[in-house]
Amino acid sequence: MSDIISDLTDTLREFLEIEQISACILQRGSKNVFEYFTDPDQEKYLRSQISADELRNAASSFADYDVADVSDIQIGENGKIRGLAIRNPDGKVRFVIFLFTDGTDDTQFDRITKVLSESLTTYCNLKEELSQRTDDIRKNRDDISRLERSRRMFKSLSKLTEDINFKVSFDRAADDIIKQSMLCVDPDVSLIVKEDSGVAQIIKQSGSAGTASLGSLNGMPVSDIPFMDGKTYTISSDSIISNEFKQFFAKCGISAGIFVSIGSTEDGLYLCFLKKDSEKTWQSDEISFVRQAGEILRTKVEFAGLSNAVAEADDFIRTVFDNSSSAVAVFDASTKEDLYMNEAAKKLFEDSLNDELFRRQFLIPGPSEDQDKMTGEFAASGTGDIYQVNMTRASQRGGLKVLVFAISDITKQKQYQKKLTESADIDDLTGLYNRHRFHADFETCINDAKRGQGMGSLILLDLDDFNELNDGLGHVLADKFLKKTAWSIQQIVRKEAQCYRVGGDEFAILIPSSDIEEMKKLMQKIQSRFEKPFSLDGNDYYCTAGMGAVNFPQDGDEEDGLLSKADFALHEAKAKGKNKSDIFADVEIKMPPDRLNVEKALREAVADDCREFLVYYQPVVDITNGESRCCGAEALVRWDSHKLGFMPPSKFIPMAEYLGLIIPIGEHVLIEACRTCHHWNEFGHPEYKVNVNLSVLQLLQNDVVHTIANALKVSGIEPDNLVLEVTEGMAINDMDKIKRVLEDIHELGVRFALDDFGTGYSSLSHMKQLPLDELKIDKCFIDDIDSDSYSDAFVRSVSQLADAVDLNVVVEGVEREKQQDVLKNMDVDMIQGFLYDKPLPKDQFEKRWL
């Protein structure tokens, strides 16, 4: 055996080197490994992973006359050792070759196994045969040439497989293959024939130029060509063939041929080897070679398709990417070679420093094998521009693993955010810190108090009867008055506390470290200030204030709880009269009455079959193709309470969520909306869809899939006419669970929209894991889209990206013609807003839009 292998060593070594595969060979019964085909370091490592004894055991696990030729042994996390038995024609194991992989690419590994198995078996069999027939000299010569040919085939195949990669064009691959085949198989002509609008077209040809009759293949209808049916045919001169083939061979002057289909049936690509004048009986090694060559070419066709899709010919994708303001770059996951860059990416990486910085940050060593997504920020050299980087690992057809990067310039957003956070903390009117800053500071104070085991206090202050003052003085003077009081409070508390304006005439005073006595003293001081008049433009005005206070952590250590307690104390103080204050610890605890009322009424309304909950409909308008066509509506709930009057969602949805009542209310809205939409669909608008808001709480119910399936059933609506609106907020829950639930619902055929996009914290790439169909951009980005370049850029880039990943974009809250004009120039599909209509009761909606 060793001489067989010795003969092959060089070619085998070359093949394995090209494929970057380590291997070793073991003969059955022999004590030692024949040879390691790898470098000394790797050999040492492999020896440390698996001993010769273990290899021997593995080799002896292949039974003679058995069918199993492959057996895998796991090493380390991902590594694999594959034993491949090479057998005699009678099934006896001749020797075993072990291949090592670190697990990077299974398809590649399988392909290599296949090439080796076929080539080595063929080679060994021939060699065997040869040595058995030394007496027959003529035949011997023949066999030597067959042996030579087999060696050549093996070499050709390894060379051909070597350059399968993303960048080799189909054209070059095809040239290589037919050239190599001419050397190995020796036909008169090799062709690649393509089906083009029902007729055959020769796209490659090699060998003695076609006779006139063979030329007639060009333009021949596919229906007259028996081999163009997606199958593979091997026809020798003495084969018994169908009449169709007989006629076809006669017409084209062919005596024998091998025809291999190398595309899918739609692609209609065939590799053909033809004999014209002489007789030919195809040999098994030739057939096997041709099949493998076909296989290689098929892979190339797929790669070519892929590179088309990503990089080369596919004009559409190219236009999308090239016009995208985001940079898109695709890298080979293992070599880190760049495979594709759109215009924006080329520009970004023009600066070699950027290229190097980016590689260092994101590619070397790059994401780990199991990391499919990655996000980060990248600061460009020189300009200091900031980019948001989103990476997705993708496995392309043909098995090539690539890393796709979408890199978008967020410099403006960053600057804007900075500006916002700077100005976001200050109240315009009084110059005090505002509610936003208050929440942040309050949280810090609570945490500090908890950690340092100290105590902090919060006082809420609300002016008494400010509304009357407001009406009496007029807005301008009332504003001045507010400024003055704000200023006075701040002066009093300045040393030990901070005052915030948290509402129209509401203030919060935060005392980071105090005790109850100190706090009381401060409240006293403030109270006495309000006993005196405030002078404004030469006149004196009186206005008192009520105060409520809590201490933390005594009264609680959570912001919400503390706030409602302070609020409650304030409420109690106000109930006592003017200029009063109360401390939470001192007041008798009872729930604020109006909250209790709402809760009670809400429970009753739900118990009464949700009859008081009405569904209003706001039209959604399709603005693609320059038109404005209504394409459905969003269902929005209203509560017409007989006790409390008509209530908008903002007044009761939060409490309904808190009490869990949103579940029955939501289901009521869902069924009602589905029924209504089904009615529209039946009466002239089969295309209308209805959007229904789904609370996270509903999503987290175990039976949510059933609830939705039931709504579809009882209403009869087509599933894809129902769009469920979910918010980014759901992502703070167990993302895997949410993903599963959404996928199960999506399976029903229902669509999903991501509501209020842009107001949360999650990125589009994070959300992209979910089965979403629409993105609803929040109203706050639209409010001043006609004047603010940040809003413009945000909506523009989000809709571009969304479009590229096949999400429809809906923009909400469009009120003015001008906003619509701006949006029509973006990739926005639909708009919704007062410009078209407010949410309307069902009958009014139908009057206007049906």
Ligand code: C2E
């Ligand atoms: P949303 O889902 O973002 O609904 C859009 C809100 O924007 C609606 O307020 C709508 O009336 C309002 N709107 C639409 N166009 C314009 C416009 O051009 N200008 C202005 N200023 N506003 C516009 P609505 O009906 O008060 O609903 C408020 C929120 O209550 C909804 O926000 C949604 O989060 C929630 N909601 C409403 N119905 C339901 C429901 O059935 N279930 C659940 N879970 N939540 C609901």
Ligand code: CA
């Ligand atoms: Ca909504």
Ligand code: CA
């Ligand atoms: Ca919304």
